[in-house]
Every structure is written in structure tokens, then in C-alpha cells.
Amino acid sequence: MSDKRIWNAVIDAIKTERDAMYFYQRAALRMRDKQARKTFLRLANDEREHAESFLEIYQGDQIPDLAERLQDQDHDSEWMLELEGLLDSGFDDIQALQLAMLKERHLERQLRKLAATIDDPMIRNVYQVNADSTRQHYGIIETEYKRLTGQD
Numbered sequence: 001m002s003d004k005r006i007w008n009a010v011i012d013a014i015k016t017e018r019d020a021m022y023f024y025q026r027a028a029l030r031m032r033d034k035q036a037r038k039t040f041l042r043l044a045n046d047e048r049e050h051a052e053s054f055l056e057i058y059q060g061d062q063i064p065d066l067a068e069r070l071q072d073q074d075h076d077s078e079w080m081l082e083l084e085g086l087l088d089s090g091f092d093d094i095q096a097l098q099l100a101m102l103k104e105r106h107l108e109r110q111l112r113k114l115a116a117t118i119d120d121p122m123i124r125n126v127y128q129v130n131a132d133s134t135r136q137h138y139g140i141i142e143t144e145y146k147r148l149t150g151q152d
Contacts, residue, residue: 006123009114013054013127016107019077021047023103027096036093039144040100043137050130097145101138108134 024044031037082099108131115127146152 006118006120009118010054013111013114013130014051015077016110017047017051017054017130020044020103020107021051022077024100027091027100030091031093031096033093033148036097036144036148039140040096043100043140046133046137050133053126053130056126094145094148097141097148100141101145104134104138104141108138 021044024040024047028037028040028044031040082103111127111131111134115124115131118124118127
């Protein structure tokens with residue numbers, strides 16, 4: 001994979017993690033269930049850590065400071081647009097958990113697909129580790145979903 005493609009992949013990964021972070025932060029503000037809210041806030045923190053891990057693999061001058069990059073919220077991102085749709089249609093904790101599960105499953109697939117195209121083992125590993133963490137996020141959200149729907 002060329003340096004330019006790696007740089008673009010890293011920027012895309014940082015943006016996706018940032019979008020997921022804001023999704024969880026914003027959704028947590030609307031959660032009625034305290035445990036579900038705490039779960040979403042924990043996931044938001046995890047997503048920030050993921051963004052940091054991607055930043056560490058590419059130390060080029062083209063990537064601005066992480067704090068600056070994370071403050072630049074993209075209201076038109078897929079994550080935020082779907083959350084806005086949920087908020088507009090009558091937010092509910094169960095729907096938020098369902099949407100989060102869908103988003104995490106999709107993100108895991110994207111990360112694994114991209115990892116398979118990367119020759120550099122260090123960079124590929126960062127994507128694989130984040131894909132594994134994303135799978136864990138799915139499990140955490142699924143547990144909350146089952147608890148709230150009585151499927152324990």
C-alpha cells in the first residue's frame with residue numbers, strides 16, 4: 001500500500017472513530033437507563049483511544065494535532081445522520097442500542113477488510129486490534145440490549 005493510501009486510510013479511520021465517539025457521547029445524553037448511559041460513555045472513551053492508536057501509526061506532518069482533529073465534529077457523517085434520524089423519530093434506548101450494534105458490526109467488517117489490504121505488519125496490526133475491540137463493543141452493546149429487553 002502506498003504512503004498516500006496509508007495516509008488516507010489513517011485519516012478515514014480517525015474520522016470514523018471520531019464519529020463513533022460523538023455518536024456515543026450524544027446518544028448517552030439522551031439515554032434514560034443509567035447503566036446504558038454509562039456504557040455509551042465508556043464506548044465514547046474507547047473510540048477516542050482508537051483514534052489515538054491510528055494517529056500513532058502515522059506521524060506525518062499532514063495529520064493535525066489529535067485534539068484539533070477530534071474537536072472537528074462532522075454533523076454530516078453517517079454515524080451522526082443516523083443518530084439525528086433516531087432523535088427526530090423519537091429516541092429510545094433500545095433503538096439506540098440496536099443502531100449502535102449495526103454500526104459496530106459494519107465498522108468491524110470495514111476494519112478487517114482494510115487490514116487485509118495493508119502490507120506493513122505494524123499498520124495492519126493496528127487495524128486488526130481495533131477490529132477486535134470493535135467486536136468487543138458489539139458484545140458490550142448486545143449485553144445491554146438483552147438486559148433492557150429482558151433477554152438475559
